[in-house]
Amino acid sequence: MSLKIDAAELTRFLAKVFPQVAHDFKLLNLAENYLEVVLLIKEKHLRPGGTVSGPSMFALADVSAYLNVLSMIGPQALAVTTNCGIDFMRKPKANRNLICKSSILKLGRALAVTECQIFSEGELEPVARANLTYSLPPAHI
Amino acid sequence: MSLKIDAAELTRFLAKVFPQVAHDFKLLNLAENYLEVVLLIKEKHLRPGGTVSGPSMFALADVSAYLNVLSMIGPQALAVTTNCGIDFMRKPKANRNLICKSSILKLGRALAVTECQIFSEGELEPVARANLTYSLPPAHI
Amino acid sequence: MSLKIDAAELTRFLAKVFPQVAHDFKLLNLAENYLEVVLLIKEKHLRPGGTVSGPSMFALADVSAYLNVLSMIGPQALAVTTNCGIDFMRKPKANRNLICKSSILKLGRALAVTECQIFSEGELEPVARANLTYSLPPAHI
Amino acid sequence: MSLKIDAAELTRFLAKVFPQVAHDFKLLNLAENYLEVVLLIKEKHLRPGGTVSGPSMFALADVSAYLNVLSMIGPQALAVTTNCGIDFMRKPKANRNLICKSSILKLGRALAVTECQIFSEGELEPVARANLTYSLPPAHI
Numbered sequence: 369m370s371l372k373i374d375a376a377e378l379t380r381f382l383a384k385v386f387p388q389v390a391h392d393f394k395l396l397n398l399a400e401n402y403l404e405v406v407l408l409i410k411e412k413h414l415r416p417g418g419t420v421s422g423p424s425m426f427a428l429a430d431v432s433a434y435l436n437v438l439s440m441i442g443p444q445a446l447a448v449t450t451n452c453g454i455d456f457m458r459k460p461k462a463n464r465n466l467i468c469k470s471s472i473l474k475l476g477r478a479l480a481v482t483e484c485q486i487f488s489e490g491e492l493e494p495v496a497r498a499n500l501t502y503s504l505p506p507a508h509i
Numbered sequence: 510m511s512l513k514i515d516a517a518e519l520t521r522f523l524a525k526v527f528p529q530v531a532h533d534f535k536l537l538n539l540a541e542n543y544l545e546v547v548l549l550i551k552e553k554h555l556r557p558g559g560t561v562s563g564p565s566m567f568a569l570a571d572v573s574a575y576l577n578v579l580s581m582i583g584p585q586a587l588a589v590t591t592n593c594g595i596d597f598m599r600k601p602k603a604n605r606n607l608i609c610k611s612s613i614l615k616l617g618r619a620l621a622v623t624e625c626q627i628f629s630e631g632e633l634e635p636v637a638r639a640n641l642t643y644s645l646p647p648a649h650i
Numbered sequence: 651m652s653l654k655i656d657a658a659e660l661t662r663f664l665a666k667v668f669p670q671v672a673h674d675f676k677l678l679n680l681a682e683n684y685l686e687v688v689l690l691i692k693e694k695h696l697r698p699g700g701t702v703s704g705p706s707m708f709a710l711a712d713v714s715a716y717l718n719v720l721s722m723i724g725p726q727a728l729a730v731t732t733n734c735g736i737d738f739m740r741k742p743k744a745n746r747n748l749i750c751k752s753s754i755l756k757l758g759r760a761l762a763v764t765e766c767q768i769f770s771e772g773e774l775e776p777v778a779r780a781n782l783t784y785s786l787p788p789a790h791i
Numbered sequence: 792m793s794l795k796i797d798a799a800e801l802t803r804f805l806a807k808v809f810p811q812v813a814h815d816f817k818l819l820n821l822a823e824n825y826l827e828v829v830l831l832i833k834e835k836h837l838r839p840g841g842t843v844s845g846p847s848m849f850a851l852a853d854v855s856a857y858l859n860v861l862s863m864i865g866p867q868a869l870a871v872t873t874n875c876g877i878d879f880m881r882k883p884k885a886n887r888n889l890i891c892k893s894s895i896l897k898l899g900r901a902l903a904v905t906e907c908q909i910f911s912e913g914e915l916e917p918v919a920r921a922n923l924t925y926s927l928p929p930a931h932i
Contacts, residue, residue, distance in 0.1 A: 385557055416526055422590050423568035430563050449563050450761065451733050451783060453594045453876035455904050455922060457897040473908075473920055474880040478760055478785065479732065481878050483906075483920060485896075497896055497906060499878060499920065501733060503760065591902065592874050592924060594735035596763050596781060598756040614767075614779055615739040619901055619926065620873065622737050624765075624779060626755075638755055638765060638781065640737060642874060644901065667839055698808055704853050704872050709846035731845050735876045 369475060371400055372442040378435055381443045386431075393431055401472040403436035406465050406489075418462040420495075425466065425486055426454060429498040432468040433482040437502050440475055447480065447502040454498040464488040466495070480504055510616060512541055513583040519576055522584045527572075534572055542613040544577035547606050547630075559603040561636075566607065566627055567595060570639040573609040574623040578643050581616055588621065588643040595639040605629040607636070621645055651757060653682055654724040660717055663725045668713075675713055683754040685718035688747050688771075700744040702777075707748065707768055708736060711780040714750040715764040719784050722757055729762065729784040736780040746770040748777070762786055792898060794823055795865040801858055804866045809854075816854055824895040826859035829888050829912075841885040843918075848889065848909055849877060852921040855891040856905040860925050863898055870903065870925040877921040887911040889918070903927055 373381070375398040383390040392413075396404035405428065407413065413424040430449060437447050460466060470484040480502045485494040514522070516539040524531040533554075537545035546569065548554065554565040571590060578588050601607060611625040621643045626635040655663070657680040665672040674695075678686035687710065689695065695706040712731060719729050742748060752766040762784045767776040796804070798821040806813040815836075819827035828851065830836065836847040853872060860870050883889060893907040903925045908917040 388553060412529060422571050422593075423564050426567045426593075427564035449597050451594075451596050452563075452567075453592075453735060453922060455592050455896075455924065456590050457899075457904050473878075473917060476880075481880050481920070494896060497904070497922065499876060499922065501878065594781060594876060596755075596783065598758075598763050614737075614776060617739075622739050622779070635755060638763070640735060640779065640781065642737065670835060694811060704875075705846050705850035708849040708875075712845050731879050733876075733878050734845075734849075735874075737874050738872050 369400070369440055371398070371439050373439050374398070378439055378443070381438070382435065389427070395435070396467065398439060401436070401440065401475070403432055403439065403470050405432040405435065405468050407468070409462070409465050414462050420460040420462065420466060422456060425456070425460070425496050426452070428466055428468045428486060429454065429470070429484045429500060432470040433484055433500040434502065436470045436472055436482060437475070437480045440472060441504060441508040445508050446505050449500060450503045451501040452498060454496060456496050458493060458495045460495040461488045464490065478504055510541070510581055512539070512580055514580050515539065519580055519584070522579070523576065530568070536576070537608070539580060542577070542581065542616070544573055544580065544611050546573040546576065546609050548609070550603070550606050555603050561601040561603065561607060563597060566597070566601070566637050567593070569607055569609045569627060570595065570611070570625045570637070570641060573611040574625055574641040575643065577611045577613055577623060578616070578621045581613060582645060582649040586649050587646050590641060591644045592642040593639060595637060597637050599634060599636045601636040602629045605631065619645055651682070651722055653680070653721055655721050656680070660721055660725070663720070664717065671709070677717070678749070680721060683718070683722065683757070685714055685721065685752050687714040687717065687750050689750070691744070691747050696744050702742040702744065702748060704738060707738070707742070707778050708734070710748055710750045710768060711736065711752070711766045711778070711782060714752040715766055715782040716784065718752045718754055718764060719757070719762045722754065723786060723790040727790050728787050731782060732785045733783040734780060736778060738778050740775060740777045742777040743770045746772065760786055792823070792863055794821070794862055796862050797821070801862055801866070804861070805858065812850070818858070819890065821862060824859070824863065824898070826855055826862065826893050828855040828858065828891050830891070832885070832888050837885050843883040843885065843889060845879060848879070848883070848919050849875070851889055851891045851909060852877065852893070852907045852923060855893040856907055856923040857925065859893045859895055859905060860898070860903045863895060864927060864931040868931050869928050872923060873926045874924040875921060877919060879919050881916060881918045883918040884911045887913065901927055
């Protein structure tokens, strides 16, 4: 399968569908089954101890993997997160944006399985890893 | 082990440590290894399609299980989420608060393992289930 | 929904479909959306240190939840495990059978979500917890 | 950190510690934080429908990630699996060995977090992905 939509269209889609949070995210690289998304860290993403909150990292993983899947099946489709597993491994720096690199491992008839790693900008070791599964609409193939 | 802190103190702790979001949550029932927390649904928790967003449910599960653990080991302690698995099973209603019921399954020397179910207020079938593991400080026993 | 099959039939089904391992398992209690299964611990289930191996516990959780789902949708149906999360919390005793108590949290059109706790026989605290999701055939409803 | 042990020693360790199953596995490639292990498929690993059973894949992921961790901290150490998440994505072929490629994402003071992909020999698309966390002994650093 090939991309159904390019990064500019995907960015417009994000702005339309998630107007409350779209300006927190920036799309970096889009390829078949692969997407990098930046979370622009603001005060609301932080938690005491000078780090980024768990829910902010979960949101980044979910937005990244979701847009990645939609880029492959088309943005009109309705994908729904059914399962997520996430390991928080290192404390993200509070003053750095986070980058999420997501890959689609399986794009099936009914389910898409994805995997992500999240990095503090400029660091080599991931702060978190996640796997997310999406339920896909029957019509997507 | 018994409770190190009561619900009123736990509420004050929440307000002090998470001032940005504390007013979104309300503690309902606290017992040994058990806590119920309500998420007061506001515009910011919703997503298109008239439902509550995944990150809002993740945040509710994390706050509930975290406060549950702190009620047992004392709020001065530093517990850190290391792993979460979450299944989104049903679409929450947009105009209902969410209730999270969390249980501690293991409170060990180094790790606490918890399990949650999330319900739309007034409903019998859970909208989500989650398991969360926390790394505990050496001093907590 | 109600049970499509009773415990005796479910035991015969297990023997027919998994002849290599059926004699390791014993069904205890079956109700709507609930099943208890015993793993009869033998030498092959153990690992050094006098405990039961992780794969043996995984197999017990998977058999229990799978039979639980089939009791609700009928044993002719083809359910496939798509996801499992498991926390190993305590060291099982080597000389005790294990009991797995599984519940179905959602029996949907396409997916069934289940949750299990595993106990050493006679103990109150679980040695492991697991969640398992099954993909269901279109025809099951 | 660098390897504490080479592949030949790791193979001998496997044979000594897991004599019942060691001959089912073959170590392929070992590097820092990386290990490939083959599961030599036999009758006992299969399930009806001409495929490999879930517990066999779980066992392969656990052995691979465990040996990977021990190669970094030394085989005398006692690592214990605390958590595993696994997605079964495609049906493995019954007449092909399985290869598991595991990477260590974090080797911390108390926990090691790993990630695996499992392939039918000769195939490009993974049949399963897994993440496994191990609790490490205090003395390992």
